Amino acid sequence: xxxxxxxxxxxxxxxxxxxxxxxxxxxxxxxxxxxxxxxxxxxxxxxxxxxxxxxxxxxxxxxxxxxxxxxxxxxxxxxxxxxxxxxxxxxxxxxxxxxxxxxxxxxxxxxxxxxxxxxxxxxxxxxxxxxxxxxxxxxxxxxxxxxxxxxxxxxxxxxxxxxxxxxxxxxxxxxxxxxxxxxxxxxxxxxxxxxxxxxxxxxxxxxxxxxxxxxxxxxxxxxxxxxxxxxxxxxxxxxxxxxxxxxxxxxxxxxxxxxxxxxxxxxxxxxxxxxxxxxxxxxxxxxxxxxxxxxxxxxxxxxxxxxxxxxxxxxxxxxxxxxxxxxxxxxxxxxxxxxxxxxxxxxxxxxxxxxxxxxxxxxxxxxxxxxxxxxxxxxxxxxxxxxxxxxxxxxxxxxxxxxxxxxxxxxxxxxxxxxxxxxxxxxxxxxxxxxxxxxxxxxxxxxxxxxxxxxxxxxxxxxxxxxxxxxxxxxxxxxxxxxxxxxxxxxxxxxxxxxxx
DNA sequence: TAACCTTTGAAGGCG
DNA sequence: CGCCTTCAAAGGTTA
Numbered sequence: 001x002x003x004x005x006x007x008x009x010x011x012x013x014x015x016x017x018x019x020x021x022x023x024x025x026x027x028x029x030x031x032x033x034x035x036x037x038x039x040x041x042x043x044x045x046x047x048x049x050x051x052x053x054x055x056x057x058x059x060x061x062x063x064x065x066x067x068x069x070x071x072x073x074x075x076x077x078x079x080x081x082x083x084x085x086x087x088x089x090x091x092x093x094x095x096x097x098x099x100x101x102x103x104x105x106x107x108x109x110x111x112x113x114x115x116x117x118x119x120x121x122x123x124x125x126x127x128x129x130x131x132x133x134x135x136x137x138x139x140x141x142x143x144x145x146x147x148x149x150x151x152x153x154x155x156x157x158x159x160x161x162x163x164x165x166x167x168x169x170x171x172x173x174x175x176x177x178x179x180x181x182x183x184x185x186x187x188x189x190x191x192x193x194x195x196x197x198x199x200x201x202x203x204x205x206x207x208x209x210x211x212x213x214x215x216x217x218x219x220x221x222x223x224x225x226x227x228x229x230x231x232x233x234x235x236x237x238x239x240x241x242x243x244x245x246x247x248x249x250x251x252x253x254x255x256x257x258x259x260x261x262x263x264x265x266x267x268x269x270x271x272x273x274x275x276x277x278x279x280x281x282x283x284x285x286x287x288x289x290x291x292x293x294x295x296x297x298x299x300x301x302x303x304x305x306x307x308x309x310x311x312x313x314x315x316x317x318x319x320x321x322x323x324x325x326x327x328x329x330x331x332x333x334x335x336x337x338x339x340x341x342x343x344x345x346x347x348x349x350x351x352x353x354x355x356x357x358x359x360x361x362x363x364x365x366x367x368x369x370x371x372x373x374x375x376x377x378x379x380x381x382x383x384x385x386x387x388x389x390x391x392x393x394x395x396x397x398x399x400x401x402x403x404x405x406x407x408x409x410x411x412x413x414x415x416x417x418x419x420x421x422x423x424x425x426x427x428x429x430x431x432x433x434x435x436x437x438x439x440x441x442x443x444x445x446x447x448x449x450x451x452x453x454x455x456x457x458x459x460x461x462x463x464x465x466x467x468x469x470x471x472x473x474x475x476x477x478x479x480x481x482x483x484x485x486x487x488x489x490x491x492x493x494x495x496x497x498x499x500x501x
Numbered sequence: 502t503a504a505c506c507t508t509t510g511a512a513g514g515c516g
Numbered sequence: 517c518g519c520c521t522t523c524a525a526a527g528g529t530t531a
Contacts, residue, residue: 356524361509365525373527381526382507389508404510411511423512427522 354421357414360403361392 358366365388372384372391392400414421 356511356522358524359510362524365508369526378528380506380528382505382528384526385506385508387508392509407510423523424514426524427513 353426354418356423356426357410358407360400360407361389363406363410364388364392364395364403 365385368388368391369381369384372387373379376384376387378384378387395403
């Protein structure tokens with residue numbers, strides 16, 4: 001993968017990720033052949049999808065204003081035209097199409113963000129600023145790096161706010177474009193419009209809904225100090241992580257990644273404000289202290305996973321937070337007994353559910369879902385995901401590589417944040433255990449059902465080939481439940497291990 | 502109201 | 517080591 005290694009400076013190595021491109025060949029086939037497989041489901045939908053892809057560059061403010069878009073050729077043309085016009089308005093050269101055709105990122109998420117009422121610097125712009133700070137990298141010793149980041153972010157906004165036409169080495173046109181547009185933030189605001197660039201990295205979506213800034217944020221009081229803050233401080237550095245409008249401006253720690261490669265940034269968009277580690281990932285000013293004091297080795301942030309910003313960590317889900325938070329808050333206020341607090345913390349610790357880091361496809365989905373929904377007028381996630389899956393395969397290597405890289409960073413950061421966490425921890429999270437059990441039961445029943453009608457239930461499942469079927473029975477039911485195996489599998493088992501290892 | 506559906510990828514377990 | 521299962525997001529649908 002050219003991009004990953006070519007980017008240099010990434011000591012993380014991307015080889016493992018490259019392995020993930022198992023379907024590259026398939027992908028290329030699909031693309032080159034325009035194969036029938038590419039059309040089946042999509043014949044109905046893909047027309048919309050394809051069309052949408054042509055419009056992927058249309059996430060400009062002007063387009064946002066035109067939503068909901070009539071799906072017609074004329075609209076497309078108009079969109080294109082207006083885009084061109086917009087391009088001219090946006091200082092011409094700066095408004096160029098992304099380096100990757102069809103690449104969905106248009107880095108002007110802030111344009112539609114309800115959280116950017118003023119003209120303060122957009123998150124993306126800050127991302128660009130920040131990415132220039134090498135310490136941003138999430139590396140071992142991340143805490144120091146984050147602290148350094150905090151310091152690095154300090155430069156007064158005066159440096160930041162202004163016409164941004166800085167040219168960073170290796171910066172893409174798009175980056176500049178984004179940078180530039182970011183200063184025109186308040187142009188259009190559609191509270192109801194979900195920007196296509198819904199935050200990539202999000203572990204929890206509950207806290208930053210575009211149209212509904214969390215109450216605790218709206219109060220705009222520094223949770224740490226209790227000092228009220230101006231809603232939109234012109235001065236970002238001390239406060240930006242705290243106000244709704246500025247939370248989204250926190251640069252994604254991974255933001256340095258892409259831009260340095262001359263590729264679009266994974267936006268920490270405002271739109272939904274659902275950042276993967278929205279706040280946690282956004283290792284910024286508040287992060288350093290947050291990590292050091294609130295995310296001790298054992299990953300559990302005290303006080304119902306709230307950051308100093310008052311924003312719960314996205315990767316942490318505490319179902320009982322609501323009930324307990326009020327109680328604990330009051331109690332903590334009334335009683336100065338730290339021991340009690342500790343006990344509660346430990347209690348919550350056990351209830352904390354740390355979500356898995358998002359993989360590349362999930363990141364991609366998160367970003368593109370809103371777009372697909374808007375373009376295809378589909379709401380059912382299952383259908384949308386099918387489309388997204390196809391789109392994913394249609395992505396070029398470079399495009400996918402970016403997501404793989406991002407996902408890798410995500411995992412790394414996740415590891416740093418929750419050193420002791422294991423994916424296994426989420427396996428039998430009681431409720432989920434039930435679900436899986438039920439699922440398994442269903443599969444089992446299905447298997448039995450098939451047995452009634454088909455000699456080989458495995459063969460009744462279209463995608464499963466004869467050869468792969470036997471493996472499934474053993475793997476699925478295990479040796480101790482051979483009674484659930486299909487006939488052929490049992491016979492083969494007896495004869496000899498036709499279940500190749 | 503919980504589970505399902507649907508996608509891909511990562512991680513863990515099992516044989 | 518290879519295969520399978522589970523989970524991650526998401527939101528309409530289903531039981």
